[in-house]
Amino acid sequence: MSTAMHCFARRACRHGLLAAVLAIALCLTITAPTRAADPIKVGFSMALTGAVAPNGKQNLLALEIWRDDVNAKGGLLGRPVELVYYDDQSNPNNVPGIYTKLLTVDKVDLLLGPYATNMIAPAMPVIMQANKMTISMLGVNVNRQFNYSRYFSMVPGGNEGTLAFSRGWFELAAAQTPKPKTVALIAADAEFGKTACDGARESAKKNGFNIVYDKSYPPGNADMAPVVRAIQASNADLVFACSYPPDTVAIVRAASEIGLAPKMFGGAMIGLLATPIKMQLGPLINGLVIMESFIPAPTLDFPGLKAMLAKYQAKAPALRIDPLGYGFTPFAYAAGQVLAQAVEGTKSLDHVKLAEYIHSHSFPTVAGTISYGKDGEWSKSRQFFTQFQGVSGNDLNQFRDTTHQVIVWPAEYKTGNLVYPYQDAKKK
Secondary structure, three states, X not given: OOHHHHHHHHHHHHHHHHHHXXXXXXXXXXXXXXXXXXXXXXXXXXXXXXXXHHHHHHHHHHHHHXXXXXXXXXXXXXXXXXXXXXXXXXXXXXXXXXXXHHHHOOOOOEEOOXXXXXXXHHHHHHHHHOOOOEEEEOOOOHHHHOOOOOEEEEOOOHHHHHHHHOHHHHHHHHOOOOOOOEEEEEEEOOHHHHHHHHHHHHHHHHOOOEEEEEEEEOOOOOOOHHHHHHHHHHOOOEEEEEEOHHHHHHHHHHHHHHOOOOOEEEEEEHHHHXXXXXXXXXXXXXXXXXXXXXXXXXHHOOOOHHHHHHHHHHHHHHHOOOOOOOOXXXXXXXXXXXXXXXXXXXXXXXXXXXXXXXXXXXXXXXXXXXXXXXXXXXXXXXXXXXXXXXXXXXXXXHHOXXXXXXXXXXXXXXXXOOOOOHHHHHHO
């Protein structure tokens, strides 16, 4: 073969090989599935073990349902949502490290949480230093000490701050005839307990009550008998407790065993927001008047609520968590809804833009339509006070509606009347 012919053959071979490679590549491009868009990572800590884990597990399931609902509709900005979370063990000391990890190692796009006042407060310095935005869950007036413009709260206390957790209770007491005169306050010595009883102290004074007992105790205290005996010795007309789940149970049991008999008893006892604790205590809770965040009254049937609760209640038994989920899940799911609406409204994951949008818009959610004030709290309070009436035995069905947990305040949401005094209410 001549040199010229040999060169021509080599070029032809190269061109043929190149064409073949291009053809194969084109074929692969056409037939290979398109790679899914990178997920939008939403990070948070959640109490999955420890004192407030019964509530934290409800919140987690609600957020998983929210994620699935969002992804079923195409995700956010055309991208699927992924939850990245860690168990804070109900321990405030674990929270700063978790949020640091979420931001620096996991590099999440968005933040939620934490859940509970005790855990939210220690997360704030980390979030603020990174200039990020978050929507916390069921924390009491946390931003009063930080004044951070990119903090938002999912709790119905709203613009009243700490007063929301006691104002209605003391207004009910003040309306009784003859008006009671004295009050005993007990608080768990932790962020929520102290904050809620700060408000109770102010509410009591505004309504003209004389505080004759005002003490704190270590949170999670299993033996509350000495505290209850001291309250009994004070002979207070009213007893208002600011307690966590374990100490709520201990307080109620000790009061029953000792025969505590004030004219009105209850308070911000968050343990009684959990259905299993209501079932565990059964008739012992009759007569108690407590702060309640949410209860399935006909006046609270917001769009999407029943569908969300149905999904939750279908999964809850297998997870061995609260079978109803009324007290917590609407707020966790709603936190996701507000975040999603802000992302879609701004077409952005920029935390500054998201915060500005949330400050300037209202949001339809399963917990009602929500708007925010300058401090990141709801612009209008929607806190309830309920009384347990006629609870018998320990079965679940009696807690499915408001028949045995009556909304007694505010008037616009009432489903029944207060039975007073406490001794009479215990018999109902």
